[in-house]
């Protein structure tokens with residue numbers, strides 16, 4: 221996550237909604253001071269506070285003193301920023317480890333555009349002198365703090381003006397948090413040569429197909445063990461490693477001062493399903509002959525004890541579920557867990573069940589993998605949805621997306637009885653992943669209840685999780701450290717606590733404490749043969765949001781508005797006014813009020829009356845000699861906002877509409 225010290229973030233502050241609040245109490249007297257340009261962000265807070273003291277210099281009525289004190293305390297609370305999300309700043313960790321010696325140009329630099337201190341939107345740049353190699357470009361899906369945001373993508377602004385330096389881009393594997401952002405950053409990365417393993421390439425091409433207006437991309441196929449000479453100084457070698465999807469590549473960048481290893485998402489599995497074991501012999505040979513200067517390793521499992529489960533255990537567990545199921549078996553999982561899908565197919569075949577796939581991404585991935593031979597099944601195993609009634613229920617396995625309870629996703633539709641072909645009956649078994657993406661808890665609970673209502677058996681099964689099974693636990697991570705014996709270690713892919721714990725493990729495996737680098741997105745890590753530092757310069761690292769098809773046009777302001785709307789609703793005041801030559805405004809009729817998501821108007825007639833009175837008062841107390849609607853609207857917004865807060869303790873978004881007649 222990024223530090224937001226210098227800029228307002230939607231989580232840190234929120235009101236006043238626009239511009240500053242100018243406190244005049246409920247009954248402002250005297251002339252109004254016209255405000256200069258509307259300040260934004262933090263400045264607005266400070267200014268509104270300093271204006272808070274100005275009000276006391278104005279005319280006052282001693283009888284209203286108590287009232288005023290009360291109002292002031294309420295006003296202060298109203299203006300106080302709401303802390304929604306406390307971001308962990310890394311000052312302490314950084315101070316210990318930083319040896320800033322200023323920005324230097326040449327040499328080896330590592331910059332991450334995403335994926336540090338967070339799970340998702342992975343993207344790394346390895347720069348040597350004036351040549352850059354990129355690894356991955358993934359998305360991170362929006363959460364409940366980001367209403368209407370589809371996903372966040374890496375911030376590749378560092379490449380601006382450096383496009384010509386980008387020589388090559390490699391993809392580790394086909395998961396969306398590693399390839400999903402490519403269509404959105406294509407125009408920012410210059411014209412590199414692209415490399416990906418066959419399945420990864422097919423999944424990227426499918427992804428690019430969804431965005432037809434992007435420029436065409438040619439991806440070179442690369443296979444484990446191959447080496448690409450990118451330039452005179454840089455060579456890249458890829459090695460096979462295991463994950464929940466086939467064709468996962470560890471990437472080794474050979475630079476003039478040593479090898480940089482990017483592990484990709486990985487786990488160690490000596491008997492993988494649907495994949496060959498990792499090239500451990502080759503890794504050891506490389507370490508023996510060339511050594512590893514810097515290891516960047518997946519931290520996702522750094523807080524989980526032990527080894528990741530062997531696929532053999534997973535198979536046995538799944539087998540038991542199949543053995544005990546008497547009706548239709550519906551498994552909700554992720555379309556990206558190709559190896560798990562293979563296991564489900566294999567076990568279904570063992571029990572004579574036909575398999576039907578449900579969900580757009582599930583069907584897509586299955587088709588791609590079948591075509592390339594990454595999913596193996598007998599010719600008659602897969603049936604279509606339409607054929608589902610041709611077989612007894614206990615001979616059918618449904619593999620569906622929507623294990624997280626997303627609206628419209630496959631499993632939800634089935635649970636709600638909205639699915640065209642799949643109905644839940646008594647004795648059916650529904651299995652879905654036990655870990656829930658934070659924010660989805662209620663949806664998943666609702667989903668479960670729906671399924672129970674239908675009389676079905678519901679099982680939680682961890683091995684259908686997106687993170688279980690695909691990422692190595694502590695022992696796997698230690699094994700990687702022991703194989704690589706890196707001089708410098710930079711944990712990647714994971715929350716801050718995971719990166720720190722991974723760093724502690726590295727220390728246990730003999731990496732010197734001062735050689736463990738806990739970086740942020742945007743940190744420019746400069747590495748020499750025997751020392752490292754963060755450059756004083758930082759690459760831009762704020763979030764880039766993708767909202768529908770718009771990229772980056774959703775700023776913090778829009779997001780903040782959405783948060784206000786979601787929490788406290790909105791309140792529209794429509795005032796028809798007449799403006800006289802003497803500078804007086806007159807309200808023509810009682811103002812119209814519309815509110816949504818705030819209070820039920822019919823039950824709050826008193827409050828509405830008072831609001832109308834206030835509006836009249838505000839409008840008719842304006843003494844400006846030309847119509848200044850912007851100012852009037854500000855007054856309405858701020859004073860009605862304060863009034864409603866005093867009455868309801870809520871802060872709806874106030875939308876004043878002033879119409880001159």
Ligand SMILES: [Zn+2]
Pocket residue numbers: 393395463485690
């Ligand atoms: Zn992955």
Ligand SMILES: [Zn+2]
Pocket residue numbers: 342395397398485713
């Ligand atoms: Zn990942």
